[in-house]
Amino acid sequence: MKLSPVILAGLAIGCAPAGDSSAQGASAAQPAAGSSQAKGAASGAPQLAFPVACTIGQTCEVQNYVDRDPGPGAQDYRCGTNTYQEHGGVDIRLQDLKAQAAGVAVLAAASGTVARLRDGVADISVKTQGAAAVAGQECGNGVVIDHGGGWETQYCHVAQGSVVVKVGDAVEAGQPIARIGLSGNTEYPHLHLTVRKDGKVVEPFAPEFAPAACYTGAAGNGLWNARAASAMQYKPGAVLNAGFAGGPVSMEMIEAGAIAPPARAATALVAYVRAINLRGGDVQKLTVKGPDGAVVATGAQPPLDRSKAQYMAFVGRRAPPGGWAPGQYLAEYVVERSGKPAVTRKFALRL
Helix, strand or coil: CCCCCEEEEEEECCCCCCECCCCCCCCCCCCCCHHHCCCCCCCCCCCECCCECCCECCCEEEEECCCCCCCCCCCCCCCCCCCCCCCCCEEEEECCHHHHHHCCEEECCCCEEEEEEECCCCECCHHHHCHHHHCCCCCCEEEEEEEECCEEEEEEEECCCCCCCCCCCEECCCCEEEEECCECCECCCEEEEEEEECCEEECCCCCCCCCCCCCCCCCCCCCECHHHHHHCCCCCCEEEEEEEECCCCCHHHHHHCCCCCCCCCCCEEEEEEEEEEECCCCEEEEEEECCCCCEEEEEECCCCCCCEEEEEEEEEEECCCCCCCCCEEEEEEEEEECCEEEEEEEEEEEC
């Protein structure tokens, strides 16, 4: 592909999830969220620790929350769009398949006893094999932990052969139980965590709120311990990947984690971003400046027509006749929402 002097491109990947359209149990289907939300759920509840060995904002992000809209719409506990129809858990997403292949541990969120599990489901994207191939096994490989008092947590989409516990084992909070995989109904590597009380789905960020009620006050911990709650503060959108390349990029390249940074001899310089949980009306701007502060390339996307689970944008330029000047190139990505910055990210490349 030839590069025009200035490139700006974006690719929307749906207005709902990029996968994980079901949270079926490891041994039995779980109820949909919405109207089955437990009331008074916090009474006697376990305190939850962060369930993945990753760092929010650096190596992972929260992609989806429980759908609290009991009707045909979808709404997260902050009345935002970081969810989809009948989603019954919290999705903690890794940056790409390369990170998943390196191995990221799934951790027990609280102490308890392993009640059920499944292993043996292949780690294959549902985009490749189709939803019919995982019918009845939408959770993929998974573990269910009983915390007593009717409380349980379920961990879905773990890697085939990675489960290191067995039914009846006692586990402690923070103990590794498996690794994040790509099993079941998912298109990207992540942990789907469901919390239940007496078989009903609970939103761990706002357990006391009735379905469709909005949590708009000061941030609270919900069922999470202070450290986990701080790490997972609600974001109205986030940057999952950002970097530089020597030519046009694709969503598949970003997901594979296969983009190498360019060298000074590169024929082009491209800055790219993959953002998640953008909203209708958002305007994205991406600008690259050279070592002297001059703009190398810049562009803006038109306002989004609807919410996007993930969105890719890149901007770039062919190398000037004398090649790229040595020094630092700085990219800045801004998402404007209602005229104000909602998501920002700066990243640099030294040539």
